[in-house]
Amino acid sequence: MRISYEWLGDFVDLDGVTPQDAADVLTRQGVEVESLTMVDLSQIVIGKVLEQTKHPKSRNDLWIHLVDLGDRKEQIIAGAPNAIPGSLVPVALPGTTVPNGKVVKDMNIAGFRAAGMLCSAAELLLGDDHSGILILDRGTPGRPLTSVIPSQAVMEAEITSNRPDCMGHLGIARELAAGLDRPLTRDFMPAFTGSADPPGRDLVKVGIDDPDLCSRYIGGVIKGVRVGPSPDWLQRRLRASGVRPINNIVDITNYVLLEYAQPLHAFDLAKLEGPAINVRRAHEKERLLCLDGVARDLTTDMLVIADATRPVAVAGVIGGEESAVTNATTDILLESATFNGPSVRQTSRVLGLRTEASARFERTLPPELALAGARRAAALIEELAGGTVHREWADVYPRPQEPVRVNLRPALIDEVLGTHVPLEESEAILKRLNFHVKVMGDGEWDILPPVFRLDVTIPEDLVEEVGRVYGYDRVPPTLPGHRHDRWTPLTQSVDRRLDEVREVLAGAGFTETWNPALVSYGKLEELRIAAHAMRVSNALSDDMDTLRTSLLPSLVDAVALNRDRGRDGVKVYEIAAVYLARVGEKNTQPEEPLCVAAVATADGSPEAGEKALRRLKSVLDGCISSLSAPACTYQRAAAELFHPGRCAAVVLDGRQLGYLGELHPTVTTGAKIEGRLVGFEIDIEPVLAASRTPRAQPLPRFPAVERDLAVVVEDTVTAGALLLAIKESAGELLEHARAFDEYRGAQVPEGHKSIAFTLTFRSPERTLTDAEVDTVISEIRLGLEKRHRARFRE
Amino acid sequence: MSDPSEMTSQALAAIGQAQSNTELERIELEYLGRKSGKVSAMLSNIGRLAPAEKAALGKAANEAKRAIEGALVARRAELEQARLADLAETEAVDITFPGPPLDRGHVHVLTQVRRQIETVLESLGYQVELGPEVETEWYNFEALNLTAGHPARESWDSFYFSPELLLRAHTSPVQIRAMQRLKEPPIYIITPGRVYRRDPAEATRLPYFSQVEGLAVDKGLTVGDMKGTLLYMIQSLYGRERKVRVRPSYFPFTEPSFEFDVSCGICGGIGCKSCRHKGWLEVGGCGMVHPQVLRNGGIDPTRWNGYAWGFGIERMAMLKHDVDDIRLFYEPDLRFIEQF
Numbered sequence A: 001m002r003i004s005y006e007w008l009g010d011f012v013d014l015d016g017v018t019p020q021d022a023a024d025v026l027t028r029q030g031v032e033v034e035s036l037t038m039v040d041l042s043q044i045v046i047g048k049v050l051e052q053t054k055h056p057k058s059r060n061d062l063w064i065h066l067v068d069l070g071d072r073k074e075q076i077i078a079g080a081p082n083a084i085p086g087s088l089v090p091v092a093l094p095g096t097t098v099p100n101g102k103v104v105k106d107m108n109i110a111g112f113r114a115a116g117m118l119c120s121a122a123e124l125l126l127g128d129d130h131s132g133i134l135i136l137d138r139g140t141p142g143r144p145l146t147s148v149i150p151s152q153a154v155m156e157a158e159i160t161s162n163r164p165d166c167m168g169h170l171g172i173a174r175e176l177a178a179g180l181d182r183p184l185t186r187d188f189m190p191a192f193t194g195s196a197d198p199p200g201r202d203l204v205k206v207g208i209d210d211p212d213l214c215s216r217y218i219g220g221v222i223k224g225v226r227v228g229p230s231p232d233w234l235q236r237r238l239r240a241s242g243v244r245p246i247n248n249i250v251d252i253t254n255y256v257l258l259e260y261a262q263p264l265h266a267f268d269l270a271k272l273e274g275p276a277i278n279v280r281r282a283h284e285k286e287r288l289l290c291l292d293g294v295a296r297d298l299t300t301d302m303l304v305i306a307d308a309t310r311p312v313a314v315a316g317v318i319g320g321e322e323s324a325v326t327n328a329t330t331d332i333l334l335e336s337a338t339f340n341g342p343s344v345r346q347t348s349r350v351l352g353l354r355t356e357a358s359a360r361f362e363r364t365l366p367p368e369l370a371l372a373g374a375r376r377a378a379a380l381i382e383e384l385a386g387g388t389v390h391r392e393w394a395d396v397y398p399r400p401q402e403p404v405r406v407n408l409r410p411a412l413i414d415e416v417l418g419t420h421v422p423l424e425e426s427e428a429i430l431k432r433l434n435f436h437v438k439v440m441g442d443g444e445w446d447i448l449p450p451v452f453r454l455d456v457t458i459p460e461d462l463v464e465e466v467g468r469v470y471g472y473d474r475v476p477p478t479l480p481g482h483r484h485d486r487w488t489p490l491t492q493s494v495d496r497r498l499d500e501v502r503e504v505l506a507g508a509g510f511t512e513t514w515n516p517a518l519v520s521y522g523k524l525e526e527l528r529i530a531a532h533a534m535r536v537s538n539a540l541s542d543d544m545d546t547l548r549t550s551l552l553p554s555l556v557d558a559v560a561l562n563r564d565r566g567r568d569g570v571k572v573y574e575i576a577a578v579y580l581a582r583v584g585e586k587n588t589q590p591e592e593p594l595c596v597a598a599v600a601t602a603d604g605s606p607e608a609g610e611k612a613l614r615r616l617k618s619v620l621d622g623c624i625s626s627l628s629a630p631a632c633t634y635q636r637a638a639a640e641l642f643h644p645g646r647c648a649a650v651v652l653d654g655r656q657l658g659y660l661g662e663l664h665p666t667v668t669t670g671a672k673i674e675g676r677l678v679g680f681e682i683d684i685e686p687v688l689a690a691s692r693t694p695r696a697q698p699l700p701r702f703p704a705v706e707r708d709l710a711v712v713v714e715d716t717v718t719a720g721a722l723l724l725a726i727k728e729s730a731g732e733l734l735e736h737a738r739a740f741d742e743y744r745g746a747q748v749p750e751g752h753k754s755i756a757f758t759l760t761f762r763s764p765e766r767t768l769t770d771a772e773v774d775t776v777i778s779e780i781r782l783g784l785e786k787r788h789r790a791r792f793r794e
Numbered sequence B: 001m002s003d004p005s006e007m008t009s010q011a012l013a014a015i016g017q018a019q020s021n022t023e024l025e026r027i028e029l030e031y032l033g034r035k036s037g038k039v040s041a042m043l044s045n046i047g048r049l050a051p052a053e054k055a056a057l058g059k060a061a062n063e064a065k066r067a068i069e070g071a072l073v074a075r076r077a078e079l080e081q082a083r084l085a086d087l088a089e090t091e092a093v094d095i096t097f098p099g100p101p102l103d104r105g106h107v108h109v110l111t112q113v114r115r116q117i118e119t120v121l122e123s124l125g126y127q128v129e130l131g132p133e134v135e136t137e138w139y140n141f142e143a144l145n146l147t148a149g150h151p152a153r154e155s156w157d158s159f160y161f162s163p164e165l166l167l168r169a170h171t172s173p174v175q176i177r178a179m180q181r182l183k184e185p186p187i188y189i190i191t192p193g194r195v196y197r198r199d200p201a202e203a204t205r206l207p208y209f210s211q212v213e214g215l216a217v218d219k220g221l222t223v224g225d226m227k228g229t230l231l232y233m234i235q236s237l238y239g240r241e242r243k244v245r246v247r248p249s250y251f252p253f254t255e256p257s258f259e260f261d262v263s264c265g266i267c268g269g270i271g272c273k274s275c276r277h278k279g280w281l282e283v284g285g286c287g288m289v290h291p292q293v294l295r296n297g298g299i300d301p302t303r304w305n306g307y308a309w310g311f312g313i314e315r316m317a318m319l320k321h322d323v324d325d326i327r328l329f330y331e332p333d334l335r336f337i338e339q340f
């Protein structure tokens, strides 16, 4: 909300308080001033236009003005035509800086001297209007502009949703007064009621159909008003707040909204059928031509203000065009009502229309505020637009505001804040904020919050009121410390445990990425991994409407992105959850297994892919071993995203963790990646669960014997099967067996391959002799021959 | 048969002139070789000599052997010393020649910052608690006093799967779940994790980001304790010269509520361009836990109270490393990630 420093001065003495001081007090108290714009008008002077003629040569429309500046006359050229002779205008002479930052120079425009400029409201930062020269309604030529308009300071403040009372200058001024410990010079409830006969409530019939959506409706009748422009000071304040002046009646309702935070509306009484007001839900197929010129379809969820026959306003959001106040209006109905906050927000959302009124109503306003706002507006209308206000307004109030009382044990203030605030100071602060404090016999305080503060309901709310005015910067920082007889020993976090995995991956050249979990459903479907996908019902866009079921597509995209930016060899990984809907169970939370996935690029040849895959396997083995979990095994498998001939299920203790393999060529080409990709994705949680503290083994006391064995088998026999056979026929002396080479070619029959193994033998009791090892090797060969029809190359 | 002393002086002269270990090895073989060495040769006819002559020759041969051995050791040491003395010239390399690139992967900066935050808060006794990202309406909103129609809900515009199920808008649901599970204070936890809000992507915000929230529930906790905890955390992460201020604000789940700011690291709090002349940088929200929220977590607010805070990991990383666009964190451009 925009706050005018000058306006605050109406309610609190700002002598010695700079705009920056005021902004600091407000921010410290919870009204966050995000920016402060100073508008220095002291260099601008008042001029009176004596003559206005069209520039004869210029291609654009320009006007030459002869301006009286008191002691002299100057020729000034302007683009806007509204400074007609007789107008009083703000003039910036050469050498001065206009508030918007423009420096004025002596100029010559197409042969005519221009000694300064005439300023618009926007140039003076007095509003957003830059359509014409600002015309003043009073002032003496030659005198500084500040003789009629003081220099301005405008703060942009964020008002928290619990404080609708601060969406008006009076509420802000109350905060400032409390912070400065100065009196607030305006009472919340104006005394004005109007006195004309007959009673207003006899001139219009007001009814509320739905008291849940409208807890109060006040309708004041004012007759004989003269509609016309508002006085300059009022227009200026509206402009400074970003509101366009229209006519005195509408301007006054807007002015009171900006002052009291109570939205008001004025109807042309003559145009209301009845005249009656009926606050009801819209009927089906009703339509309203709104004040902004747009006709809107209404739904039965929306609350409207209707006359005897038709809607005339959308309650709390916008008025109707047909019943609006015009220059021909003489009698008005002034509406000041209290609408249900959530209902107004809903309506405003559905209509896609947020107004100054709806922004306030949607935060739930107190019904007592409706009366204060109505009285203030009626008084201003009588003063500035003439007319007579009829006494005894229609005031339908089906849900009277219940007074809230809060009991406070004053020691709670010190207990919660952690510092000592003297009781008198706490009491004084509450009183400055218009709370009524009564000290009870038992020392407790019986507190009545002011009627405009619906947000204060529990003792902690009162602690906050005291704390924010007392000043939280006066609360010394401490660390909590208690003697506890129970505690929870520290468990290392999952993410810190996974740092072991990150170390392995970093050492192997893999870089960690964080990728968005929201991806495109279409993409998942195309990759055929959408079966368990959770789809968002109110996505911002199609490309992030679904939770990913796999990390691999994100990593493939990462490879493509880096390739596009000139990087070819890429190794990336991610540690994150995937989201798998539980099939057949609606409305249950999905499984969110924490996964580790990695992808690396390889050249295009099958051999390159195979080599990269083997290396990746070592990386995955290293990851699992870094967590001190038992080694996993690999079983030939088929899975979406993976190459049909190059994919393994990763199995740990009989449980499948995920897959490792070369990615399917369609996945690679789909991302327009040349060459091959290898990758894995595993659920890391079972690995963490299988992790055991490593126990030290005695170091071997006797030397090992290594032998290589080249085994020739049919192509279909796997290295895994051979290793298993070797282990089973070797007995205890075989310490370790490792495959290190695969060969097809000249010395191997067609349809066969040769796999070379290094076998390590060792006895814990003695140094092995060649003869002993030869015996075991024979056993192994025998086993391989029997089970896999193996031959051996020497 | 040569004269032993003559032979010895010849050997010593040769050793003294030798310029390399190879030469010395040859000399050693020539004189001390087991079969054909000159010292052994001296003794080849010893069997035919009288006992007294035998003894004299044996003694002479031994003396010659010791003298030659001693000279070899000394000369080898001299040569080694000379070699070491000349190393600066003989084995000099171009030390400015760069090493080959190391194939080293990087840990993402958000992981690094999250790790630092966890470490700092663990040092104060906080435990990491995790929870689901797809949450129920109750845990995400109701339990935190954000009832349907509450005006504050606008700040937590969320992605829904159904009216009951949504992507959590903050990690606060984990606080409720942790209170329900742990039951009995003291509870000191932090809840790092991904969260989601329906805000279009911009340089300063994303529809998805990561948070760390903290929760302390104990006896007699104060706003001062909360301030101290935040200050400890910020100074540990950014340096002890940093200051923290809390500004009153509003959240339905804390009372009183605050936003907390950190003094600008560039100007030290005086005001500069990067803090928009405020001297302070907004970091997160905090407050004393609302009694109803404690109740919703199964904690009796008449016996215990608490404070909580939350902030974005990305925001912390941006402040720490001068990153000016939050989108960079989730765009896996290695040129960015490898900077940290």
Ligand SMILES: [Zn+2]
Residues within 6 Å of the ligand: B264, B265, B266, B267, B268, B269, B270, B271, B272, B273, B274, B275, B276, B277, B279, B280
């Ligand atoms: Zn700064």
